[in-house]
Amino acid sequence: MPEIPPIPLAQLTTLRTGGVPERMFDAHTVEQLVPALRNAWSEGEPVLVLGGGSNLFVGDQPFEGTVIRVLTTGIETLPSPRDGFVRLRVQAGHDWDALVAFAVEEGLAGVEAMSGIPGTVGAAPVQNIGAYGQEIVQTLVEVELIDEQTGDVSAVPAAELGLGFRTSVLKHHYGFVPERPAVILTVTLELERVGSGERPVGGEQLRTALGLEPAASVSIAWVREHVLSTRRRKGMVLDDDDPDTYSAGSFFQNAIVSASFARTLPSECPRWPLSPVVDSALVIPLAAYQGYVPPTAAHESDVKVSAAWLIEHSGLRKGFKLPRSRAALSTKHALALTNRGGASAEEIAQLARFIQGRVQAEFGLILQPEPVLVGVEL
Structure with a gap:
């Protein structure tokens, strides 16, 4: 795999920040990646695996380590054990929106509903990407990954990835290391064959949007076209001519x-109840059964609330910036x-804080x- 002259990370991230790394490699195939x-990990220096650079906030100082760019592409169609469904195995470096376009065309x-999300397919399960009520956890079957600690390559079912709201066991959370350090090589999704005809749209959040x-x-x-239009109006589709997309x-x-906390927020704050917690099955041994089954404990579901609404209603309107700052x-x-x-x-960090x-x-x-966050603190 060729080593290339290091490129400033500010040129490779959509937020346009980041210094120059010590070393940089481009991997166009799994056989290169x-x-x-394995070599970079064995040297014990910091390694940054870079896809589309759309979910990174990188500090200004030079990156003292190796950057490996994942540039693998390709979609393989596989049979599904379920009638009316098909599986797609996709290379990690494949552009996410290009995959969505392919799926819709097929x-x-x-x-x-996840049209227009920037980045690569391999990054999608890491933070369980989603939009308008649709998340990759709903269609993800498995990932093929390489373990950072052992260097082993294995297929891991979606159920073992700890997929939650914008999280997984693979993600570097702010202030925390991943539970399972690894890099995704391929992603397998299971999608429903619906053709080009009209069908009901499930999900209140998507219908409202x-x-x-x-x-x-x-x-x-139609859904893809209108989701893209909605995202463009919000500056959420990459456009070199529009600084709102930087x-x-x-x-x-x-x-x-x-x-209970959600009830303390103003009633007009947008909110969406999450799936309620369901108790596991209660098993009562026959010898201990006395004709009474205790009632199932009631659990209120957590609530997702709009961060954009909270920001605007804390007095910070669209376009706000600190004095003399180039971030807004x-x-x-x-x-x-x-x-x-x-x-x-x-x-940017000052504005975030x-x-x-x-x-x-x-x-x-x-x-x-x-x-x-890489080399930067909030």
């Missing part, structure tokens, strides 16, 4: 809070921190960053 990772449903009535039927191509997408996660909230979407041109990582402080002071919760 696996030995490159009449395969399950990822169309697209302005659809509960009984409305549209094609998956971002890492949604910089803060929508907050997950208890139902997007003029289209209050959840995106943008580089208006030449902003340093520290300028200011936003966190305002939301905490106003509503009593601390927004958590969504991008992976």
Whole structure:
């Protein structure tokens, strides 16, 4: 695999920050990627595996380690054990939106609401990407990955990845290391064959975003087109001519809070109940049964609340920036921190910390960053 002259990470990340790494390699095939990772890990120096650079916030200092760019591409169609479904095995470096476009063109449903999300397929399970109520956990079958500690390659079922709201056991959480350090090589999804005809749209969040009535039927191509249009209006589709897209997408996660805490927020704050916690089956030995079955414990489900609403209603409107800063909230979407041109990582970090402080002071919760932070602190 060729070593290439190091490229400043500011040129390879959508937030446009980051210094020059010591070494850089490009991997165009799995056969190049696996030995490159094993060699880099064995040397004991920091290793940054780079896909589309869309979910990274990198500091200004030179990266003292090796950057390996995952440039593998390709989609393989496989049979599914379920009638009416098909599986797609996709290389980790494949562009995510290109995969969505392929699926929609083939009449395969399950990822169309995630149109326009920047980045690569291999990064998608790491933070369980999602949009408008659709998440990759709903269609993910398994991933093929290489373990950082052993160098072994294995197929891992989706159920073993700890997929939650924008998280997995593979993700570098802010302030935490991943539970399972590994790099994804391929991703296998299972999608439903629905063709090009109209069908009901499931999910209130998606219907609301697209302005659809509960009984409305549209094609998956229609959903993709309108999701892309909605994201463009918010500056969430990459465009070199639009500084509002010089971002890492949604910089803060929508907050997950208890139902009781959600009731302390203003009633107009958008919120979506998560799936309720269901107790496991209660087994009573026949010898111990006395004709009484205790009632199932009731659990209120947690609630997802809109981080964008919290930001705007803490007094920080779209386009807000600190004095003399080149970092600002997007003029289209209050959840995106943008580089208006030449902003340093520290300028963006200062804005992020200011936003966190305002939301905490106003509503009593601390927004958590969504991008992976490399060489920078909030």
